[in-house]
Amino acid sequence: MDLNIIPETKRAFKPFNAASVRFPIVARSTDVPGPGSYECDVKQNRQVHMLHSFGGRTKLIPAIKTKCMPLNRDKCVICLKQPIGDYYQYRNEILCGDCFNFNWQWQEKFKRTYLQAFQKVRDCSHVHEHSGTSARIQLVDNRIMKKLQRKEAYLSLYWP
Template identity: 75%
Template sequence: MLFAEKTVSSDVAFGTTVQNRPTFPTDIAHDCFGNHQTPLRGVPQLGPGSYNNEDKSTFRYVLDHQPMSRRGYTFNARTEERKTFEPKTDVPSPDAYQMDLTHLPDKKRSFKPFNAASQRFHTRCKSAGAPGPGSYECDVKQNRQVHMLHNFGGRTKLVPLVKTKCMSFNTDKCLICLQTPVGDYYQYRKEILCATCYNFNWQWQEKFKRTYLQAFQKVRDCSYVHEHAGTSAKIQLVDDKVTKKLQRKEAYLSLYWP
């Protein structure tokens, strides 16, 4: 049994042809835009030629108040005398806005300005032992930097001010006083000078000249870092971080107090 297909004609094509399509601005759109934008009110079919331009128009005001041309050279040529405005004299004077205070009694003058007797600027206590302007050293070296070893972009290494000598027993003796140095001392090759003898010869130049003493380097025994106990082995007494911190501090302070 064959069934014939029933065809139904439809007039719907991108909307409907039966109902009127809502258009903006006469109708309200059912979305956020329609909620915020209010459509036009009044008569939407009112055309541009329906307004009373002869009653309310900026062009009509210009024609009535602006000076025109008497010679007819160009449109709106200002050859006519300009209209002057008459000054208004029926205005109150400047002193009419302020209250008349002449009938009031004189006020008592305050003891201090703004009724404040406290000191405005606090005086700073100046120390009696402060140095004067001429006590400062002006000829000082600028841009002081700690000596570092560089290797073409690699890590830098600090040059310690005092060289640490690692030895089991400290057998060094001063060349002048023949005593074992206590603390830091100076050494150049195999010649050793204690701090006392070095400073004495630097000042008086009794045995060595200053040019020769400049070759000496300050050294230090490793007893504050290592403990050998008479052998070549060493026991760590101080952490490496503490040692490096001490070396950086000595190198920085040597720039100001050699």
């Protein structure tokens, strides 16, 4: 090999070969949606609703009100069945979850503006037992209940 002759090299289009492909192009996975599919107008810095007193402790406002009564005689206005789990109430009118969702979508018996006044309510049977009297037998520890209420209040900010 003759060291006096400079070998011919391919000149780079840009100095230091800056335009070369350094990272191999890999097809992006379709598991994660692209940046255009996310909602941009989502409310930022959501905070759990609390009652504040001047200098005192803060108190959590529960996302779903708990209705405490010895015997739950609430019946849905439309299907006339006793609601199971969470249900909706406005004044004396009660709707089970299925009837509320159906009327929200199709507006058959109630208009949507009227349905907005309904609030989610839950029977107290998951917390304590009355056995037909006004006395209560605690089923769940208060610490666990507060933890569940905090979790529910936080998640209700994203899934009302």
